[in-house]
Amino acid sequence: MTEPDLSWLSSGRYVSDGGLETDLIFHRGVDLPEFASFPLVEDAGGRELLRRYYDRYAAIARRAGAGLTLESPTWRANPDWGVRVGYGAAALARVNTAAVDFLHGLREEYADLDDVRLIGVVGPRGDGYVAGQWDDPDDAAEYHRPQVAALAHAGADLVAAYTLTTPEEGIGIVRAARSAGVPVLAGFTVETDGRLPDGTTLRDAVERVDAEDAPDGFIVNCAHPTHIAPGLTDGAWRRRIVQVNPNASTQSHAELDAAETLDEGDLDLLTSSYDALRPLLPSLGIVGGCCGTDARHVAALWGVGATERQSTRTRV
Template sequence: MLDLTGYVTDGGLETDLIFHHGVDLPEFAAFPLLDDPDGRALLRAYYDGYARVAAEAGAGLLLESPTWRANTDWGALVGYDQAALDRVNTAAVQFLREIANEWRDRVPHVLVVGMVGPRGDGYLASDAEPSEAAAYHLPQVRSLADGGADLITAYTLTGIGEAAGVALAAREVGLPVGIGFTVETDGRLPDGTPLADAIAAVDAVCPPTHYAVNCAHPTHIEPGLADAPTQLQRIAVVRANASQLSHAELDEADELDDGDPVALAAAVTRLRDRLPGLRVIGGCCGTDVRHIAAMWGLSA
């Protein structure tokens, strides 16, 4: 079992870059920044901010690669063929490894995570079969492993089959894996599956090391925690949205809703009380270093 006791991870990378730094991210893809010196400098400053939170909190640090969109379908839309994707996924992990090495004397423990995202839209239900999803995600997972990732985490998954497929791909390359689901305002997956049932179904195919919930406000996650404690104690990571808007409302929003960092931190604390296995706390859409610092009892 991978030890994930007390780790800081980052916030909403893409929304932070777009709304706070004026960066154009076609298709919401951050990974092309790795191919530009200014983009690398911006990413470095971004990750350093969260490393400082971890150092001040005395917590571990998860450095998660900016590769949520770096798969075949999304990559093609921003001009990356498979060879270019293999290169940039590997380079993303190596980039984070350099940052990790520079923070090791100030942070108790650092892990470098290869991040995988959904093949389709992170807000729409996926009906992929496990074998199909495993074959699709395997090239990215292998490239992240080649870069030296300590583990793989898939975020914003919306279906059981795709989640199981990512777990199968990670098993093939021999890396631990976290499976991250997103939920709607009722605490269920976009297709209506209860969170605990989704965990049980993936475990029946290929149990990951742990589970995550991301891209939902804590008040949307809470309704999904009403029962099935055996399954829910498998949730080790929460990366919450700042906004209480639904996914449909967020899709239509022209301005960033970054909520209230203190109120968000209080809501995350309530989740801690419901999730005995929770070890990693960070953010998703609308969050930045202010929100994560507040979650760890600090000021940014």
């Protein structure tokens, strides 16, 4: 088997998107049961809504002279969450494949950009705001293997796991990706103290996953830069982090989970605190946002100016 060329990952500058689900819910008025956006790829109206969403980030990449990563809307497309919105195993395989197929079409539309990479997104089995209960990485690998295999078979350039709360789940997803023959990034979220929700330090989580089954890089997402900073203790391990997608808000996960309105945060604080992370992360090459962020936030992180506020509400 030919080894995939990952030189783009280590040497590039790539725009990632923002908080897809919070943007759709709060700015577009879209009903997303169980925070699941993947069903949108199954009808023309949903695909058009997603296309307009990704178009904004393609525009940022053009202004920044950067590449673009297109992350599939499949964060919830795993068995436990899928069944809650009426998707069994066969339907999940179909929709994960359809999500990557949709991104292939967008990549053709964005052919003028420096480079476009397709990322098959995997989320945690549990709630990304609450520590998971995995004890055995092999159990996690078995659980995530069908989704990872579907994303790989559909032609994702790599699989990325976002908002993981335990090292065990990270190890399991890496093992699932290796069995599917696809590159993989393992992504953790942290609490306000820079530790994973299960109490593990970010350094220990990265080093443990690397020692067991090293991924092709690490992500930190779904936390404000001021929450990530305490976890970035000295050490060569920080070179393993290639992507950071922060929340807009400085609220804790518990506060965000209880909130009924969207906290879009302080844009100046977001950009200044993110800039403070950059010297600590020499391999950082993919920059985007997470909960509460939209194209305005990501444009600001790239220093290309604010985009228009998206206020039109479209129900799907």
